[in-house]
Amino acid sequence: MTASAAYDVLGIGNAIVDVLATTDDEFLNLNKLAKGAMSLIDASRAEALYAAMRDAVEISGGSCGNTVAGIASLGGTAAYIGKVRDDALGWTFRHDIREAGVSFDTPPSTEGPPTARCLIFVTPDAQRTMNTYLGACVTLGPEDIDEARVAAAKVTYVEGYLWDPPRAKEAVRKAFAAAHAAGREVSITLSDSFCVDRWRDEFNALIRDQIDILFANESEIFSLYQVKTFDEALQRARATGKIVALTRGAKGSVIVKGDEIHVVDAAKVAKVVDTTGAGDLYAAGFLYGYTRGMPLAECARIGGFAAGEVISHVGARPLVPLKTLI
């Protein structure tokens, strides 16, 4: 038995402000942008791309930030750890995530690179192409992990993207150790197939040794196991023995946990406008159900429902309180 929890989910992620604009395929080709992927960019490339954006809007984002905002929107309790700089975008991020109902107290850095931003280009097919300048995220380290706060959360959830900044993974390891010492569970999303490509061996070892709940979409799990069919990926994921939630877009999701397996349809969406945040909100819905002890198929159903809301509009955070919809 573990103590009662102050938070359903504590998220740790790259604290990023999204800069969104719509564009077309020609623009992606001209600027050599890999459609549908997240690319890491440096400060000068960020400046050049930003200059080319038309009618951009700024929205607090970050994969894990979106997830914890989603959990709060569903009526769950969530906290967040992530690094911004003490600049205008940093204050925006802090304001927005707190406004969403998420506890957030990580001290901003007072020197070094500015708050991270992700330049997102949305094409008419609702795909998003992301270009992340990590900025202040590179200063996140173990010193930012409050072990008491970790111990107070039922699930500590992190994004695979945290393997990109140099010291963030040390922060994750400290948090995971604290969570397990307190009898809590830990979870990760693989984030992106290119991210998996960069960190495949570390991710496989982490899943084997640490992870209780794994989230991945098709391209991520294909990359993790270097397989070409969903069924092969499913068999490999199942063999981990962990809870694995595999998201498949319009095909819904498949959840495995040892002998248990569920094939759950996607929520009906009238029109898919922008798929940014679909995976983030799926994880939010799933973890909301999971931390309430719901059956896995119901967790998946809520995940699909939350994802369905967020892809029906531009932006990666819910536009209406999700708890009023479920």
Add this chain to the structure above:
Amino acid sequence: MTASAAYDVLGIGNAIVDVLATTDDEFLNLNKLAKGAMSLIDASRAEALYAAMRDAVEISGGSCGNTVAGIASLGGTAAYIGKVRDDALGWTFRHDIREAGVSFDTPPSTEGPPTARCLIFVTPDAQRTMNTYLGACVTLGPEDIDEARVAAAKVTYVEGYLWDPPRAKEAVRKAFAAAHAAGREVSITLSDSFCVDRWRDEFNALIRDQIDILFANESEIFSLYQVKTFDEALQRARATGKIVALTRGAKGSVIVKGDEIHVVDAAKVAKVVDTTGAGDLYAAGFLYGYTRGMPLAECARIGGFAAGEVISHVGARPLVPLKTLI
């Protein structure tokens, strides 16, 4: 150990000639036709509907007939038992199924109703609405089952539609007993959600007591278990302990066998023209692989491939030898 088999699959079904025509939704509404379903009609209704068809083409069909034709097309060995009358349509049926490479020797009836026909209306959305006049099929009975032929087939496969004519199910029970006595396996497709509605309790008992391999699409399995989500149906199907292949159209298929489970994507199809025969050919591909000892996921892949070929053109039998394509 069982003796070597003369046939991969022996099929028993309603021997039917399809009469196909394209039409629109308005025609379906005017004639009170339940879109996508198979309705049983009497001789006078058959005459009236046939008179309303424009540019109809006749093609030998019958769900199980299509399946055994598919197995032969893949390079497998197949036999068929089904009842026609000694009339023009009956000779057409016999000619076509033998031409497809299937062994067929059931003596035609020499009196009573004419050879069965299915009036199929294909709408622009590629759905088919079927109206079956059972005709000579009602005379199929246990006397048509050659037990030595059953014993010579690795799998005896029947269609749920056989529960509609009065004595066909007695023929099925005789065949299943002969198959199991010879150490062979037996399989059924649920055929149609309305058919399941008519025979739900008998089908459930049959699956529990007799069936080794069950085929069903979503609406059929929903009807069998009277559930509303795929995952509920999947859990119920899994609990039977039998091999169950659940087909989901563009979503592919899910195969369960106790602890084993596979989620297999549909084959890519450039343009879906007519879904008639999709389930029949899926079963053909699956059983072709199964009777060769292939892994279940590979059986499902071949099933999806065969279904993909047949929905890319009008008609429920392959237009090209499937063995040249796999």
